[in-house]
Amino acid sequence: MNLSELAKQVETGKFKQHLEKHFPEDVALRLGGMTAAEIEREFKQVIQVPIRLSGEMGHELFELFYTASWFNLFDRLQVPADGMLFEIAAGDTVYIPKALDAYSSVAKYVTANLNKELSENFMRKTASLRIDIRVIQDDGIHILDYYPEGSFDVVSLHHAVNDIIQTIIANQEGIDTVNSNWWTIEPQMLQAVMAYHNRGELKNAAYGGFIGIIETLGKLLKPGGYMIFDNCTHEGYEKLGYSSEFHSAYIQLAREWIQEANLGLEEVKLEAYDSKWWMVLRKL
Numbered sequence: 001m002n003l004s005e006l007a008k009q010v011e012t013g014k015f016k017q018h019l020e021k022h023f024p025e026d027v028a029l030r031l032g033g034m035t036a037a038e039i040e041r042e043f044k045q046v047i048q049v050p051i052r053l054s055g056e057m058g059h060e061l062f063e064l065f066y067t068a069s070w071f072n073l074f075d076r077l078q079v080p081a082d083g084m085l086f087e088i089a090a091g092d093t094v095y096i097p098k099a100l101d102a103y104s105s106v107a108k109y110v111t112a113n114l115n116k117e118l119s120e121n122f123m124r125k126t127a128s129l130r131i132d133i134r135v136i137q138d139d140g141i142h143i144l145d146y147y148p149e150g151s152f153d154v155v156s157l158h159h160a161v162n163d164i165i166q167t168i169i170a171n172q173e174g175i176d177t178v179n180s181n182w183w184t185i186e187p188q189m190l191q192a193v194m195a196y197h198n199r200g201e202l203k204n205a206a207y208g209g210f211i212g213i214i215e216t217l218g219k220l221l222k223p224g225g226y227m228i229f230d231n232c233t234h235e236g237y238e239k240l241g242y243s244s245e246f247h248s249a250y251i252q253l254a255r256e257w258i259q260e261a262n263l264g265l266e267e268v269k270l271e272a273y274d275s276k277w278w279m280v281l282r283k284l
């Protein structure tokens, strides 16, 4: 979301409790003592293209940016306090469960996550949260085997369009994404996606699999429920033979493919959320 708006909220203490609970004491104290202009300047050092985590408080500001942005989305979209949220491909990133936990202690969170090692890390990292959390070690395409249609208020894809497409391509290339260490196979996956893209074959190879997942996730939502996507571009892609420019266009790629598939999801534009990096779809 918009950094100046977010900085103002941090200054007024909206995330004070969250900072005290989840961040090192010195970081919480430092951010707590800053003006909105100073906080915004700190955010701008990190939230850029590519994301810069190496500076002071880089990881904390990155986490705060996403947890606060998702928290504000739940607020703005009036997600019910006892709402159900499904995240596909969370890996071991826990920003959305933390945002949901801060939003309501009685909400329920479910993720489908294929990679074993990341799923185990995820469970460890969320063990202290108050909300009910379930990790399903399966492909998100099978989620209707676990929950009935129309049972979730929100479906989230945090920086996950890339993970889903990488996994589809990896399967076609015979790369094991379940039992491998994700970071060891990542260069191989990125290079494979790039090769398909450069040959003009990515859509042929990935559209069916990707749209199959989005259609399933659409069925999982209640009418009026939201499917929310975000994306960001990290440093170091070019070194791996991968393109930052290609990665930065993933939301637009998803938007075009989803529109073409005509799945009964309409886009909702939210002022503080840049549509290059965010997409909010509402189930009709």
Ligand SMILES: C[S@@+](CC[C@H](N)C(=O)[O-])C[C@H]1O[C@@H](n2cnc3c(N)ncnc32)[C@H](O)[C@@H]1O
Residues within 6 Å of the ligand: 088, 089, 090, 091, 092, 093, 112, 113, 114, 115, 118, 119, 138, 139, 140, 141, 158, 159, 160, 163, 164, 165, 167, 177, 178, 182, 213
């Ligand atoms: C690097 S983690 C991504 C974490 C998070 N999306 C982020 O960027 O911070 C990638 C995870 O997505 C999972 N994944 C990819 N496609 C999936 C699918 N169709 N269903 C379930 N998990 C999937 C992988 O198995 C892996 O655990």
